[in-house]
Every structure is written in C-alpha cells, then in structure tokens.
Amino acid sequence: MDFFSIAILGVYILLSLALLISLVRVIVGPTLPDRVVALDLIAFIVISFIAAYSISSGHPVYLDVAIVMALIAFLGTIAFARYVIQYSNKTKSEGGHV
Amino acid sequence: MKSLILHTTTRLMMAVLVLFSIFLFFRGHDEPGGGFIGGLVGAGAFTLYAIAFGTEATRKILKVHPITLIAYGLLSLVISGIIPFFTGEPFLTGKWLMMEIGGSEIKLSSPLIFDIGVFLCVVGFIVAVIFALEEEELPANTNH
Numbered sequence: 719m720d721f722f723s724i725a726i727l728g729v730y731i732l733l734s735l736a737l738l739i740s741l742v743r744v745i746v747g748p749t750l751p752d753r754v755v756a757l758d759l760i761a762f763i764v765i766s767f768i769a770a771y772s773i774s775s776g777h778p779v780y781l782d783v784a785i786v787m788a789l790i791a792f793l794g795t796i797a798f799a800r801y802v803i804q805y806s807n808k809t810k811s812e813g814g815h816v
Numbered sequence: 817m818k819s820l821i822l823h824t825t826t827r828l829m830m831a832v833l834v835l836f837s838i839f840l841f842f843r844g845h846d847e848p849g850g851g852f853i854g855g856l857v858g859a860g861a862f863t864l865y866a867i868a869f870g871t872e873a874t875r876k877i878l879k880v881h882p883i884t885l886i887a888y889g890l891l892s893l894v895i896s897g898i899i900p901f902f903t904g905e906p907f908l909t910g911k912w913l914m915m916e917i918g919g920s921e922i923k924l925s926s927p928l929i930f931d932i933g934v935f936l937c938v939v940g941f942i943v944a945v946i947f948a949l950e951e952e953e954l955p956a957n958t959n960h
Contacts (some may be wrong), residue, residue, distance in 0.1 A: 779848055782840075786853070789833055790860050796867050800817050 726774045733770065737763050754798040761791035817868060826868040833861035841935055851931035855938025862939070863946045871950045874943075882947065885940030893933035896926045 740763065743756035765784045772780035837858035844850030866874040875881075900909035913924040 782848065785836065786840075786857060789829070789836065789857065793860060793864060793867070796817070796822065796864070800867060803817070 851934030859942035882944035889936030896929035
C-alpha cells in the first residue's frame with residue numbers, strides 16, 4: 719500500500735466520522751437552527767466526499783458535480799433561515815411561544 | 817429577506833451561477849452537461865435572487881413571464897424537429913453545419929436548437945414553481 723491510497727483511506731474514514739457526528743446533531747439537535755446548520759454541514763461533507771473520490775478515481779469530471787453542489791447547497795439553508803424568521807415573527811405577533 | 821450579507825453575496829453569485837449554467841449547457845453534447853442540468857443551475861440563480869430580493873424584483877430582471885419561456889422552449893424543440901424535413905429525412909434527425917471562421921471550426925447543429933429548447937423549458941418550469949411557492953401566504957393557523 720503506497721502513501722496515496724493510505725491518505726485516501728484516511729480521508730474517507732475522517733469524512734465518514736464527520737458525517738456520523740453531524741447526523742447525530744440532526745437527530746438530537748435541541749432547536750431547529752441546530753438541525754439546519756447540521757444539514758448544511760452534511761451537504762459540504764458530501765462535497766468533500768465527491769472531491770476525494772474524484773482524486774482517488776482520477777476522473778476530473780466528478781469535480782463539476784462538486785462545483786454545482788457547492789453553488790446550490792446553501793440555497794436550502796437560506797430557505798430554512800427565511801422560514802425560521804417568518805415563523806418566529808408570526809408566533810411573536812400572535813403572542814405564542816417558539 | 818432583509819440581510820446585507822445575502823444581498824451582496826447574491827449579486828456576486830448570480831454571475832457565477834449564470835456563467836456556470838452556460839458553460840454546462842455548451843459542453844453538453846459529448847461530455848457531461850447539456851440543456852437540462854444547465855437549466856437547473858440557471859433556475860438556481862433566479863431562485864437565489866427571488867429569495868434575496870423578492871419575486872417582484874425577479875420578475876423585473878427576468879423580463880418575460882416564466883410560462884412564456886416554456887412556450888418558446890417548446891417552439892424551438894419543434895423547430896429543431898422540422899429542420900431535417902427540408903432534406904427529406906425523418907423528424908428530429910440531427911443535422912450538422914460546419915463553418916470555418918477565423919481559422920477555428922464552429923459546429924452548428926439542430927441538437928443545439930433542441931438543447932436550447934430543453935434549457936428554456938427547465939428554467940421556465942422551475943422559476944414558475946418557485947414564484948408560486950414564494951408568493952404563497954403562510955397558513956393562518958399553524959399547529960406545531
């Protein structure tokens with residue numbers, strides 16, 4: 719086993735651990751913003767996975783997938799943020815609790 | 817949404833998204849890309865603008881109604897299908913026109929017109945759906 723494949727293996731193991739930890743945050747996360755940030759983190763870990771796979775397989779085409787995901791992934795987070803703001807304004811004006 | 821960070825980022829990202837969508841569109845015939853994914857990325861640009869500045873501003877920069885985009889897309893699909901009729905070939909046969917301008921070869925084809933149609937249809941459809949979702953009011957009684 720040369721250094722390259724050991725490094726790729728290490729990257730995969732670390733990224734899988736990061737994915738698992740952020741999944742725990744999505745499930746446990748006490749508030750909605752915690753879950754939203756964790757989902758955003760998962761999207762960017764997936765981008766790192768694609769980049770690592772592109773290096774290990776030697777096909778630069780996969781990098782385009784990573785670029786598209788990096789450009790689009792934050793849209794979901796912004797939409798969630800909008801929803802949280804609208805919802806908190808609504809409950810505040812009705813005197814309810816968030 | 818009122819946020820200085822979002823507004824500034826949107827102005828920068830719009831250009832990158834539209835440029836990348838055109839890049840994906842033109843690379844489409846022989847390599848990954850094409851009208852569909854290019855249209856999705858282009859619709860993503862308008863979605864981002866609609867979230868940041870509201871649907872009214874987005875309608876203003878889009879100039880035409882999204883449904884009109886779908887109609888023009890279908891029209892250009894039909895045009896690309898009709899072109900081979902003039903040489904007596906079946907519907908939707910790919911016709912290629914090679915031109916040499918300034919030492920570089922330019923390939924024009926009826927699949928390119930077909931792809932423009934797919935691009936316009938996808939952008940029109942996604943933007944119409946996003947506008948419909950954005951302009952919807954929150955339900956009066958939310959039970960959470």
